[in-house]
Amino acid sequence: MSLELRRVEKKVGQDTHIYRTDLSFQKNSINILLGSTLAGKTTLMQIMAGLDKPTNGEIWFDGKNVTGMAVQKRNVSMVYQQFINYPNFTVFDNIASPLKITGIGSDEIKKKVGEVAELLKLSGMLNKKPNELSGGQQQRTALARALVKDSGLILLDEPLANLDFKLREELREELPRLFENRECIVVYATTEPSDALLMGGNTATLMEGKVIQYGKTIDVYNKPSNLMSARVFSDPPMNVSVIKKTGDTFSLLNDSVKWKSLGIKIKDGNYKVGIRPHNITTYKEGNNSVEIKGKVLISELSGSESLIHFRNFDSDWVSLSNGTHQMDVGQEAKLYMNVDEFMYFDENNKLVNHV
């Protein structure tokens, strides 16, 4: 079982929504589509589901070309950002709805619904209607509807986006477990890099209708093929600055920060450096750290992390430190950058070093 997009393209009028895309998802895999709003995640999913047809290209599922096949015949499930359930059905009937059409017996339906409800902690509310449930429970019901029929392809379109923080955290931790031991391909669209890291599997980074990179999630995170992919896969946003290299010495263009990196074999010249916020901290981290000074613009404490925006001469930087570090706005701050985690990109925005 596999899902393949071959040379898929989607145009609406003059606008290209999806540029030529080749993707192949393997059996029993979890695949993340990571990109900001309007990157084309939903369009791509609708094409995969068969809700929308590609302008060009083919969709192959299980060795068969399913490009023109109607969605009902494809054995797919989809969960949306909005909590989509039948409003006048009970939770039980909602979960059972995809099964009823298949014509299996009511005992069998009862058993399957019971199992899925158990898995999603809905057992106590099978007789309630969706509008009597919390947002989290409504989305659990929608997930249960997707899981109850043994679909070969489960599409999740930002399923956690409309939930408030606590419920999101709770459901997010359960998600990977839901797909264990299932014979299916899971595709999960999200704007949040942390979702991708938590779900594991493979990740495709998307930007403006293009798939930038596809690979194992951890590889895409650690070795983004280019600056776009690195930016998509960084939250808070990645710090990017132009630097110059002479010999082993690297420096910001204004010479305010200088560091040495021995292992990097690239020729002298100007590059862009990408630094994830968590590699700029209020404390030294790693064996090779360099100091950067700046004026604090914003200082946010959230839970056990501190987000500090600061200005070094004319450029703004974001840093993320563990623990709570109170800093006053306007204060001169001293922070440390972990040089070993820097990513260098050439003039074509391609990654030139491997971390």
Next chain:
Amino acid sequence: MNKTINQKAWLFVIPVFILVAFNAVVPLMTVVNYAFQETFGNNVFTWEGTRWFKQILRSERFHAALGRQFLFTGIILAIQIPLGIAIALTMPKKGIGVPVCLVLMSMPLLIPWNVVGAMWNIFALPEIGFLGHTLNDMGFDYNFTQQIGDAWFTTILMDVWHWTSLVVLLSYAGLRSIQPAYYQAAEIDGASRWAVFRHIELPKMKKVLTIAILLRFMDSFMIYTEPFVLTGGGPGNATAFLSIDLVKMALGQFDLGPAAAMSLIYFFIVLLVCWVFYNLMMRNEVQS
């Protein structure tokens, strides 16, 4: 915290208070005043207690008018609500067709009520009206000024023409607010068109439909101008609905006491039906 007490805020309430007093409370109290007394003019009143209420509630004339009224309202609701939903479902969802349809749909709603009555009166005249003449040419013995069935048929047709648009517009608004994801989810489930209507569209339209039914109930229950111009309540009393009968009693016969009592009963019937209906429809809705 120290809050200063400033009673001047009450001054801001005065305009709305005066407005409501003059357009609702004062006229209503005048009617109440008439309903419990007898007057022969010269501003002389004698107390009659509940006599007029008893008289109206026992009067066969009132029963007949009330019966006609419920029948009429029932028929037009049974036609306009399903028809309105059906038209809304077939209306385009995007493109130039949307504004065109919306404007066309709004047309009948913009015509003054007595004009609607006059239009249909001429339209339905057996000798010269387009509708009346055509029906007679086709072999139907159609004359709405003389035959009870024809008078009802014409009145109902007129009301359907005049007011179905309102139901269409409300239903259309309700339909447009359903997120596309619902339809996609149903498509994935393989749900039939009927199932989509029954289990997605209809429940999602419930609130606007409740409003549509309430508005159509109230308006049709209080209908006056159009049948007054079209049939004048005739032939005989065949289309004399409650308000037409009420005006006959109050202005034609100058029975102010019974007419006032009838007004109040009329008012309470409308209020009661609306209240019961609304609570019935909303009993399962969670307040959000």
